[in-house]
Structures are given as C-alpha cells and as structure tokens.
Amino acid sequence: MSALLEVRGLKTHFDTRAGMVKAVDGIDFTLDAGEVLGLVGESGSGKTVASFSILGLIDPPGRVVEGSIRFKGEELVGAPVARMRQLRGREIAMVFQDPMMTLTPVLRIETQMVETILAHEKVSKKAARDRAISVLARVGIPSPEDRIRAYPHQFSGGMRQRVAIAIALLHSPALILADEPTTALDVTIQGQIIAEMQKLVAETGTAMVWVSHDLAVVETIADTVAVMYAGRIVEHGPSAEVIGNPAHPYTEGLLNSIPSRTTPGQRLNQIPGMAPSVLHLPPGCPFAPRCRHAIPACATPPPVQYVGAGHMARCLAPLSREVAS
Amino acid sequence: MNVPHVALRDVSKIFTRKPDFAERLAIRLGLPKPPVLRAVDGVSLEVNHGEALGLVGESGCGKSTLGRIVAGVHGKSGGEFRFEGKEEAGWTAEDARRARLDIQMIFQDPMSSLNPRKRIADIIGEAPVVHGMVARADRETAVAELMQEVGLDPGYARRFPHQFSGGQRQRIGIARALAVQPKFLVCDEAVAALDVSIQAQVLNLFMDLRERRGLTYLFISHDLGVIEHLTDRVAIMYLGRIVEVGPTPEIFRKPAHPYTQALLDEAPRVGRGRRVYVPLKGELPSPLAPPPGCRFHTRCPHVMPVCKTTAPDLKPVAPGRIAACHLNDTTEQEE
Numbered sequence: 001m002s003a004l005l006e007v008r009g010l011k012t013h014f015d016t017r018a019g020m021v022k023a024v025d026g027i028d029f030t031l032d033a034g035e036v037l038g039l040v041g042e043s044g045s046g047k048t049v050a051s052f053s054i055l056g057l058i059d060p061p062g063r064v065v066e067g068s069i070r071f072k073g074e075e076l077v078g079a080p081v082a083r084m085r086q087l088r089g090r091e092i093a094m095v096f097q098d099p100m101m102t103l104t105p106v107l108r109i110e111t112q113m114v115e116t117i118l119a120h121e122k123v124s125k126k127a128a129r130d131r132a133i134s135v136l137a138r139v140g141i142p143s144p145e146d147r148i149r150a151y152p153h154q155f156s157g158g159m160r161q162r163v164a165i166a167i168a169l170l171h172s173p174a175l176i177l178a179d180e181p182t183t184a185l186d187v188t189i190q191g192q193i194i195a196e197m198q199k200l201v202a203e204t205g206t207a208m209v210w211v212s213h214d215l216a217v218v219e220t221i222a223d224t225v226a227v228m229y230a231g232r233i234v235e236h237g238p239s240a241e242v243i244g245n246p247a248h249p250y251t252e253g254l255l256n257s258i259p260s261r262t263t264p265g266q267r268l269n270q271i272p273g274m275a276p277s278v279l280h281l282p283p284g285c286p287f288a289p290r291c292r293h294a295i296p297a298c299a300t301p302p303p304v305q306y307v308g309a310g311h312m313a314r315c316l317a318p319l320s321r322e323v324a325s
Numbered sequence: 326m327n328v329p330h331v332a333l334r335d336v337s338k339i340f341t342r343k344p345d346f347a348e349r350l351a352i353r354l355g356l357p358k359p360p361v362l363r364a365v366d367g368v369s370l371e372v373n374h375g376e377a378l379g380l381v382g383e384s385g386c387g388k389s390t391l392g393r394i395v396a397g398v399h400g401k402s403g404g405e406f407r408f409e410g411k412e413e414a415g416w417t418a419e420d421a422r423r424a425r426l427d428i429q430m431i432f433q434d435p436m437s438s439l440n441p442r443k444r445i446a447d448i449i450g451e452a453p454v455v456h457g458m459v460a461r462a463d464r465e466t467a468v469a470e471l472m473q474e475v476g477l478d479p480g481y482a483r484r485f486p487h488q489f490s491g492g493q494r495q496r497i498g499i500a501r502a503l504a505v506q507p508k509f510l511v512c513d514e515a516v517a518a519l520d521v522s523i524q525a526q527v528l529n530l531f532m533d534l535r536e537r538r539g540l541t542y543l544f545i546s547h548d549l550g551v552i553e554h555l556t557d558r559v560a561i562m563y564l565g566r567i568v569e570v571g572p573t574p575e576i577f578r579k580p581a582h583p584y585t586q587a588l589l590d591e592a593p594r595v596g597r598g599r600r601v602y603v604p605l606k607g608e609l610p611s612p613l614a615p616p617p618g619c620r621f622h623t624r625c626p627h628v629m630p631v632c633k634t635t636a637p638d639l640k641p642v643a644p645g646r647i648a649a650c651h652l653n654d655t656t657e658q659e660e
Contacts, residue, residue: 042520043491156608157384186383186547188605191591213520216550216593243595257525260550260594264574267532268554270525274490 002073003030004207005054005175010067010077012046012053019279023049025231026067033174034205038222038239040215040254044275046231047211051177054209055094056084072174090120093168097180099160102167103152109136109163110148116170131170139166139196158189165196172204179211194221215254219243224310227251230286231278237311247305247313249291285316293317328410329371330509330541331395331428336404338365338390360613364390366565367404369639372509377535377542379556379573381549381588385609387565389513392545396430396511426456429502433514435494439486445472445497446482453504471500474537475530492523499530509541516551528555549592553577558645561585564612564620567639571646581648584621619651627652 012024024046031037041047053064056076069076071092076084088094096102103112113132114125123131129148136144139162152160161181168176178197182190198221201208212218218225219239226236227250235248246252256262256269273290282288288298295317302316340362344352352358364387372378372395382388393399394406406413408424416424432438439448450468453459459467469479475496486494495515502510512531516524528551534540546552552559553573560570561584569582580586587605607624610616616623622632631651639647640654 042522158608186609187549187588187591188383189608190593191605194593214593215521216595219595220593254521255595257521258550258595259525259528259548259554262554264554265532267529268525270529271522272526274492274523275520 002070004033004035004072005031005209006068006070007050007054008068008070010050010053010069011065012049012058012062013065014062016061021278022231022281023062023278024053025278025281027226027228027231027233029226029233029236031175031207031209033207034201035224036201036208036210036222038218038225039209039211039228040213040218040225041228042213042254042275044278045228046278047228048179050228051094051179051209051211054177055088055092056081086120089116089173090171091173092175092177093171093173095161095165095168095176095178095181097183099157099164100152102164103160105152108149108151113148113167113170116167120171132166135166135169136163138200139163139169140192141166158185158192161185161189161193162196165193165200169200169204173206176206176208177211178208180213181210182217183212183214190217197221215243215258227254230276230281232286232314234287234315235311235313237308241308241311245308247307247311247318248287248315249293249319250287252319253290253292285314293319327373329407330374330376330409331543332371332405332407332410333391333395334369334405334407336365336368336370336391336394336406337363337402338387338394338399339363339402362612363565363615364612365394365401366615368562368565368567370560370567370570372541372543374508375535375539375541376558377544377556379552379559380543380545380562381547381552381559382562383547383609385564385612386562387612388545388562391562392430392511392513392543395543396428397425398430426505427507428509428511429505429507430511430513431495431498431502431515433517435491435498435518436486438498439494439501441486444483444485445477445489448486448497449482449500449504452501453506456505458505467504471504474503474534475500476526490523492519492527495519495527496530499527499534503534503538507540508538509543511543511545513545514547515544517546517548524551531555549577549588550594561588564609564615566620566649568621568650569646569648570639571643571648575643575646581642581646581653582621582650583625583627583652585648587624587626619649 007027007029010024010027014021014023027050039047052058054069058064064077114128117128117131133144133148136148141147141162182193210218210222222239225239225242226233229250235242235251242251246255253271262268271290276286284299285302288294297316302314304312304314305318306312307318344359368391380388394401411420446468449471450464453467454461454464468482472479477493477496516527519527544556556573559573559576561568563584569585580589605624610623618634619632619637622628629651637649637651639649642648642653
C-alpha cells in the first residue's frame, strides 16, 4: 500500500524585495495512516511553511517552486483551487497554535460547526448539529448541548483549543496538521490536550503531523521525528532514536539546551550564535558555523547518511553511534 | 541573624473595577457590589541574599502580580513588604529610592518593554545618568561595558530595538536592568518567548551574572525545567495563594502538595519516551469566585470532605519546607 502522505523534494520559496527566501528548501517525508510525525525546529526553520504548503495555503509572494506532495496518491502541488477546497477540512484538517485563528469571534460555536459540516456534506441541519455535539463531547467539553450555544470568548484558552480540535475532527479527516497546538497553553491544560489527541489518534487511525519547537512534547506523542533547520530536514527517524541517540549535531545541541537534561546549576551546553538568515545561506552545511564538530569539508553540501533503520542525518560526519542498547 | 533580602508578609493585591453609572445606581439601591479580584491573597515569602527563588504556577495564579509587587510596579493592597528588614511604611525617601533601584525587573516580551523609538544606547544609558550613577560624559563607556557583559556587540549601540533578534532584545532588557547596579532581579517569564537554543544562552547569562554580581533572583516561570535548573528554592502558587515552598531538588524529588505533583507529572520532559497522559481534570477556577476551603479541591485527585470546607494552612512538612494540604496531616501515619 502506498503511503497516506508522500512529500518529495518540496521547495517553498518567497520572492521578496530583499531576495529569494528559501523557507522550505527540499524536504522529503512520508506518513502512513495512524502515524504521528513530529516536525521540530526553531522559529524560522520552515516547519510552519512546510505544513501550510501541504494544505495549499501559501500566498504570494510565496510559491511551491518544486517537488511533489502526494496525498492518497493524488498530487496536491498544482491541484485546482476547487479540489484543494474539497480536501481542506474534509480530508486534511488543521489545528493552529491560536484557536482564534480558526474561530470567528462573532458567531456561536454551533453556527461555525454546522457551517463546516454543511460545506462538505449534504445533511440536515439537525443531523449536523447532533454530530457537532457528539464531537464536542469527544474532545472533552462538558455539557456540549449547552456549550455549543456559546461564543468563542466565553471559553477559556484550553477549551477554545478543544473546540478548534473538534472542528478539525468534524469530518474524521485522514490527516491532521497540528501547528504548535499546545504552545500557548498551561502545562496542565497541555497535558489534557495531548491526552485527547493521543486517544483520538488511537481510536480513529488519523495520521498527524505535529509541528512544535518543544522536543519534550513531540517525544510524548510522535512515532517519528523530523528536525528542521534553515528549511531542510537535518535529521529524521524513529522518535526514540532521534531523541535518545541523535546523529546530527544540531539535534544534539537542541537536546543539550533543554535545562532539565543538565545537572541543575550547571552551565547549559548552548549552541553558539543564531540561526542563519534564509536569505543568505552558506553553500555548504547551514549549521556548520555553529557546529562544534565542523570540519573544513562542511563547506560543501552535506550528504544524507543513514545511521540506523529509517534514521537519516544530513551531515558529513554524523555523531558516532553510542553503544545502542 | 540573617535578614532576608526581601520579605513579604500576608501580602494581598485586590483589583477592582470602577462601577459604571448603572452599577452605582444598583449598589445604592441595595444590590451587592461587583466581586473583586484577589490576584494575590495573603502571601508570605522570604527571599534571602544571593538566593534564586523560583515562583511557579499556571496563568492567572497571580505569580506575575506578586513579582510586580516585589519590583514596585504594583502597590500592594495589604500586608507587609520588607526590604533588607525595613518595612515599606517606614521607608525614608532614600530607603525607597534604594529599594526601587536595587530591585529591577526583566519582562517576558522584550519588544513591548523596550521603547521602539529609542536607540539601545539611550535605553541602557538613560537610567544610570538620571540617578547620578554615571556621569553624562562616561555614558558611552558605561553602555559599552554593559553591552559587553550581556554578550552584545557594543558597536550596535546606535541601533533600534527592532534591528535585533528576540534573544538579543532580551539581552538589551537585561543590560538595561543591570545599568542601575541592582542586587535583586525579578525575571517574569524572561526566557519563555525564546527558542530553545537561545533560551539556553540567556539562562547561561543569568547564571554567569549571578556568579559575577552576587545577584538575588525571583524567577517567575511556568517552565519547570527552567526552574529546576536555575533556582535554589521554589514556591508554587495556585489561585493567589502559595501552596508549597521548599528547596528545589527536594520538591522535584518528592512534592508535598497534590498540585505540585500534578504539575511535575504533566510537564513533558525529554527522555521519558512515549507515554499515555493521565491529565489533571478541569481548569483553574475563576479567581473572581474562588472555591471555598482548599482552592485546589475542585481538581484534586485526593479530595476529602474537610478540603471543601476548611482551607489548609501552610505547615512545615520537613526542614525548610512548608505545604498547605490536609493530606500532610494524615499521610505520615499511613506511610
């Protein structure tokens, strides 16, 4: 069986006055049904642009310049607007960091949810409303029959995010793109949302791309992890492998930057410098200027190397393998 | 005896809204007054010289308000505030000036706390000149030294805040706070908005500064990893009250309050692997109408009848540790 989502050589560039911004510059990954991919990177690494590209939400001056995105075997790059509109919301849903991006403040939750259902399916209003209520119940909103009459501002941040997730689930999509869905929430609420998402993925077999800067969150939910840096995936593999045994120095640096992994009070092993501007990328490895292990040969484009089963790193000299347990 | 750097006793902060015309009329006709928001409700806390104290809690628990009271941004509504042993009510003008200069604040979002129309040299250099710490003629060198200390290139002194990245802006905010030679820094979510690798750089800077200048920190954060790494002691807040205080390593090893336990369980940490969450139910109740008894009882997995009626006091549970939970009165016999 072919994969649910297959992204090959995707390049999304923005033609700005300052020059060509190569926000996503050649990424590949595949996703099977029921699989959760964690897409990790810092601000500006291109992780959000990558997920927007899948949905066909790149506006000028941005453009998918190269590559292919196959969803259930269908090519999405260059697909007609009408076709993308059919897919969006029905087959591929998105959950944003800020639920107010999904919700309009001036309509009741009920109106927004029913409208979403009727946009894709010919069902009665009554049936649509019943489905909306059952989905709200599934994401853990108490007394959904009453709460569906509320406006978004009457919900707390965590509840609003649940509503946004409920809207994403209305059509039981095959793929959910979640862009930092818990970043704006408190830890206890974040825990609740992750628990709901884990349950939903297990129950419905929905595949998910979980975009986040937080490796710890990604580790709890993802099967595979792809680490992005300056528009490219620099490491990709099973999440336990990537996080437990990183092969790319950038992944190692990210992990070492997390305070709870170092003895309290010790200096953190910081990555020096800043992420490069995607306007002026060095010809070789974009991470080389910040890399502890950089050698002169890093000035040439780094090759993709496999360090384990399904575990790749875009690095000339992947970190030596520790004794694998 | 050791005098704490800053000591709070029974400090409260109440926010009220001025009633509008209709409400004033309604109150005069005998209707009840609108509820007041007790953001901080009877908090006692001591921060010792050279110590890093962490303040943890969810949004809306009052941790930022408490930090602002310490930094003098907000006045308190009740209670005592002592700076180096002197109560605020008895301060002379000189005492007040010293306390305000000695305690500086670093904010979460450097973009909204730096004046976008001022150059870095003015942002950093203005306060020490005004307070007579640096002669106007020496301002440039003083600014250059400060920029160097926080890891900025002094050549950028003529630039504006928008020309810097987030991490650099946070360094500007730190340099500005350090310019008046404070002894005490209140850091309100100072690294929350930064990327992991930049966050590590700024945390290292905080640790270096502490060593170099012997600073005292009140470090407010929701990120338990940051708190564990940086602080000696930690105070956990819930709905305006402190529920637990103690040495950081001990609290992280064995919390004495179910809320602390829940926070620790739910903070995702790298290396735990994939796991199924058993999250805490419910949300923070509205601080406008806090639940009676123990404020945590609506979400607590160990709730008992007494929790719904009687608020637990902060009691010692171990040397240097206090917690407010009825469970601590009973569990000792059980375990």
